[in-house]
Every structure is written in C-alpha cells, then in structure tokens.
Amino acid sequence: MIWAGSLDRRITLQRATETTNDFGEKVPAWGLLATVWAGFKPVSDGEKWRAGMVEAREFARFTIRYSSTVADLSAKDRLLFDGDPWSITGVKELGRRQWLEITAERVAA
Numbered sequence: 001m002i003w004a005g006s007l008d009r010r011i012t013l014q015r016a017t018e019t020t021n022d023f024g025e026k027v028p029a030w031g032l033l034a035t036v037w038a039g040f041k042p043v044s045d046g047e048k049w050r051a052g053m054v055e056a057r058e059f060a061r062f063t064i065r066y067s068s069t070v071a072d073l074s075a076k077d078r079l080l081f082d083g084d085p086w087s088i089t090g091v092k093e094l095g096r097r098q099w100l101e102i103t104a105e106r107v108a109a
Contacts, residue, residue, distance in 0.1 A: 007037035011062060012080040013070060033077065034070055039063035040081070043103070060086070062102040066093065070100060079104060 014030040021027050043059040062079065064070065079086045079102065086104035094101050 006039045007063070007065070009038050009040045009062075009081065011036060011038045011064070013073065013077060014080065015077050030078065033073075034067075036064045036070070038081075038102075056108045058106045058108070059089075060104055060106075062104060063094070064100050064102065066095075066097045066100050071097075073100060073102065081106075084108075 012035045013033040015033045017029050017031040018026045019029040039062065041061045041063075043061055060081075062081070073088070073091050075088050075090065077088050079088060081104075084106055086106045088102055088104050090103040092101045092103075093099070
C-alpha cells in the first residue's frame with residue numbers, strides 16, 4: 001500500500017529535446033518535465049568488469065503520483081535523484097491513474 005507520507009524524496013523528471021548551439025547545429029539536451037515527490041526503494045546493485053574497469057550499477061524503484069504531466073513518461077526520459085542522472089528502464093501504472101512506479105538504473109564508473 002502506498003500513502004502520501006512515503007513520498008519523501010524529491011526527483012526531477014527530464015525529457016530529451018533538441019536545442020541549437022552557437023553554430024546553428026542541433027544538439028541533444030534535457031528539458032524539465034516535472035519535479036515531484038517520490039518514494040524510493042533500492043532494488044539491487046552490482047559491479048561489472050568491462051575493459052579493465054569496474055562499473056557499478058544501482059537499480060531502484062521510484063513511486064510518484066499519477067498526473068497528466070507524467071502520464072506518458074517512458075524509457076526515453078530520465079530522472080535526477082540526489083544530483084545523479086538515472087536511466088528509466090520501465091514505467092508501470094499502479095491503481096487506476098493513482099500512482100506510477102518507475103524502475104531506473106544509475107551507472108557509476
């Protein structure tokens with residue numbers, strides 16, 4: 001069961017956009033979608049050896065209130081939590097337009 005008091009973390013949801021640089025070239029950028037309260041639950045973490053480096057991965061689930069602003073949230077978007085970008089790997093609606101559960105991954109090199 002989810003209750004409002006469990007939404008005790010602040011996250012920023014961002015959407016991929018394009019902007020134009022000083023040379024008139026289109027470059028990718030992240031635009032603000034919403035800043036919301038969220039519940040945070042770590043799922044797992046681990047290390048992976050790749051090309052002689054250790055790569056740490058952290059997985060978590062974030063629960064937020066459903067709204068029309070975030071209704072189309074997808075893996076094309078990302079979130080910021082504690083200053084770090086997290087890749088969204090899945091979004092699931094919980095209840096009938098009550099909550100969204102976001103599964104995300106953070107990679108730290």
